[in-house]
Every structure is written in C-alpha cells, then in structure tokens.
Amino acid sequence: MTPGTASGTVSGDVNRPLRVLQVGAGGMGRGWLRTLLAYDQVELVGVADLDVARAKEALEQAGAGDVATGPTIEALADQVQPDFVVDVTIPEAHHPVTMEALRRGLPVLGEKPLAANLAESLELTAAAQAYDRLFMVSQSRRYDANLFAYRRQLRQLGRLGILTAEFFKAPHFGGFRDAMDHPLVLDMAIHAFDSARFLLEADPVAVYCEEYNPGWSWYAGDAAATAIFEFGGGLRYVYTGSWCSPGQETSWNAAWRASGEHGTALWDGDGPPTLEIVEGGETAPEGDTPEADPHPGIAGSLREFVAALRTGTTPMGTARDNVASLAMVYAAIESARDGRRVLVADVLEEAYAQAKARAQGPVLDVLTGWTSLTPPG
Ligand SMILES: NC(=O)c1ccc[n+]([C@@H]2O[C@H](COP(=O)([O-])OP(=O)(O)OC[C@H]3O[C@@H](n4cnc5c(N)ncnc54)[C@H](O)[C@@H]3O)[C@@H](O)[C@H]2O)c1
Known part of the structure; x- marks a missing residue:
C-alpha cells in the first residue's frame, strides 16, 4: 500500500x-x-x-x-x-x-x-x-479558491526567486495562546508555511529564523518572527509575522508577493490574486482547465x-504530507533558539x-x- x-x-x-x-x-x-x-x-x-x-x-x-x-x-x-x-x-x-x-x-x-x-x-x-x-x-x-488561483499564477512566472508573506494582526485571545511559548510560529505561522509548500509545490531545505516580542506585546512568548526559508534552486521564502500589530492589519491568510523571471504575482489573502507578466512569459493558454475550486x-x-x-x-x-509543514515550524523554532541556520x-x-x-x-x-x-x- x-x-x-x-x-x-x-x-x-x-x-x-x-x-x-x-x-x-x-x-x-x-x-x-x-x-x-x-x-x-x-x-x-x-x-x-x-x-x-x-x-x-x-x-x-x-x-x-x-x-x-x-x-x-x-x-x-x-x-x-x-x-x-x-x-x-x-x-x-x-x-x-x-x-x-x-x-x-x-x-x-x-x-x-x-x-x-x-x-x-x-x-x-x-x-x-x-x-x-x-x-x-x-x-x-488550503481550502481557498483564491489560493488555488494564486498557485496557477505562480506557475506562469517562469523561474521563481522570491516568495514573501507578511502577516500583521492584533488579536486579544486571552487564553492559552497568551501564555504559550512561540505563539505565533507554533499556532499561526504553520498555516502560512503550509501555504508556501502548497504554492511552491516543494519542500524547503533550510531556515534562518528570529523570534522576538515587541515591547508592547501582551503575549508571554514571542509574538513576532521573521523566517527565511531556502527552497531548491536557491528560491527564498521570507515570512514576517506579528500577532501584536494593531492598525493596517493584513488578512488572516497574510499578504503575498511572488517574484519570478517573467513577472510578479500578488495576493492580499482575501480577494483574487493579481498577476503582471512583464517580459518573456505567457499567460495561461485559452482552454487551460483550472483545478476545481474547493469548498472553503x-x-x-x-x-x-x-x-x-x-x-x-x-x-x-x-x-x-503535513508533517513537512510542521517540520518547517520546528526548524524555525530551533533556528531562533540557537541563532543559526538549520537544515x-x-x-x-x-x-x-x-x-x-x-x-x-x-x-x-x-x-x-x-x-x-x-x-x-
Ligand atoms: N484551523 C483553524 O483555523 C483552527 C482554529 C482554532 C483552533 N484550531 C485547532 O483546533 C484544536 C482545538 O482547539 P480549540 O480552540 O477548540 O481548543 P479548546 O481548548 O477550546 O477545546 C479542546 C477540547 O478538547 C477536550 N479534550 C482535551 N483532551 C481530550 C481528550 N483526550 N479526549 C476528549 N476530549 C479532550 C477539552 O476538554 C476541550 O473541550 C487545536 O488543535 C487547535 O490548534 C484550529
């Protein structure tokens, strides 16, 4: 089997x-x-x-x-x-x-x-x-028609070099998340890390991460982090997130940018993504069958x-499959703890x-x- x-x-x-x-x-x-x-x-x-x-x-x-x-x-x-x-x-x-x-x-x-x-x-x-x-x-x-559409756009960018996700929210949960270690990376960033694997159709090789807690944070553990993941071919996925950032908040899915040799694709995490092909690339040919949109x-x-x-x-x-997304979380935590790049x-x-x-x-x-x-x- x-x-x-x-x-x-x-x-x-x-x-x-x-x-x-x-x-x-x-x-x-x-x-x-x-x-x-x-x-x-x-x-x-x-x-x-x-x-x-x-x-x-x-x-x-x-x-x-x-x-x-x-x-x-x-x-x-x-x-x-x-x-x-x-x-x-x-x-x-x-x-x-x-x-x-x-x-x-x-x-x-x-x-x-x-x-x-x-x-x-x-x-x-x-x-x-x-x-x-x-x-x-x-x-x-993962069950989001716009995420699926964004993946189709990424496939049109040619070789990809950079994928970024920015997540800024300010929820007051008042429960276990306020007291736990690594609240952002363990409880929330798993979603964005998993989405990156879905979008890139690949698993990362290594990560360098810093976790930190802004001075005004109401969380005991670090509520903010920046992680740089290296995927195959040198591609970098950079995640920056905070759970204590009021004002101009992003969507719960984060705000994404993908940069490839033919152009750029953006997704705000809520609405439809947008694609700009600048040179050398082709948009999806007529008749290209999109994947079935999932229920949300x-x-x-x-x-x-x-x-x-x-x-x-x-x-x-x-x-x-999912264990690879969780491995991204624990590799990021280990990197932040030891202050080094982790495979x-x-x-x-x-x-x-x-x-x-x-x-x-x-x-x-x-x-x-x-x-x-x-x-x-
Ligand atoms: N996908 C999402 O967006 C999302 C959002 C929130 C929570 N979650 C996940 O859902 C899970 C539950 O979160 P929650 O906020 O409902 O937690 P919760 O603490 O509100 O509820 C958990 C319940 O499980 C019960 N429980 C614990 N151990 C048990 C056992 N051995 N047998 C039977 N019952 C047991 C507890 O009594 C409690 O009622 C977590 O893994 C959390 O990460 C996912």
Missing part, C-alpha cells in the same frame, strides 16, 4: 452517510459540529469530551441534543460504531486520541497541528500506515476526506530517532522500515 492513503476504509453501502464520532467540543469543536451537521454525506453519531457537560451544551446549541456523548473515544466508540473520527482536541491530546482511533481501525480527520511535537507526528504518520487507515490533517486555509475552510477538508474514504484517492492533507532534514532526523525510541509494535516496525522521511504524500 501507499503510506497514508485510504485503502478500503469504507465497506458495504458506500452511498450511505458516513458515521462520524467527534472528539473535542471546545471553541473549534463547535465549528466542527456545525460543519458536520450541515453536510448530508455524514451522520454525527457521537461527541466525546473530557468535559461531558461541554459536549452536551455544544450539541444543544447546535440543535442536536439527542446525539450520544461521553468523556473519551474509548467510552463512546463501541457504542456508536463510527466510520471515522474527527479529532478537535488540544494539540497535546492529538497523539493519544488519534492513536486510539487508528488502533481501532478508524480513519481520522484531525485538527492542526498534527501533534504536539515532531516525534509524535512521525509516530502517528507511521501508525496510519501500520493500521492501513487514512489520517488526514485539516489544514483549513473545514467544510472543504471534510469533503476531501469523505471523498478519499469513498474512492481511495489521496487527499492533499495526509499526515505524511530541515536534520530536524526531521532527530525527531525520527525520538519517534523510534518511543514507538512500539507495528508502529515501530513501520518506522524502522522507512527509507525516506519525506516521500510524496
């Missing part, structure tokens, strides 16, 4: 709605409840949250008070017999919840980040392969996941050794058998 793909995960009448168990009913969990209830291809059969009252309240508010609830996946799975699990727990719970689901033979659509660290992420990626079930990360900002956000990732379960196609957010492959190798040291049984067998850490997703 191909690592991370769906292989025969839905049997019987594939036209019936697929039964889904959601784990986690916090802030984002409420959004998932609404999305699952609005999609006729799935049937919400259970919601697990350590705080069962929270799960019940979220279901009542969503008008689905009769759906079964319980504290954990272990407590509910046998009772509700799901076809798959949506994991919307906190990052630290992604590993135990997703591992338990995969061990039970249940495919998982999980919230980002894949797991709380890179070693756990590799272990879960191997578990999906060991138990032959799809594990896909819902990297929701988590509704888009849900549709892609369900289609993958029904048809066996490989979605763009397999754990195997992404070194960070992955270190995490791979840690994953092998903690894995067991069939998951360890799969990890040991890997010959490359970054095969195609």
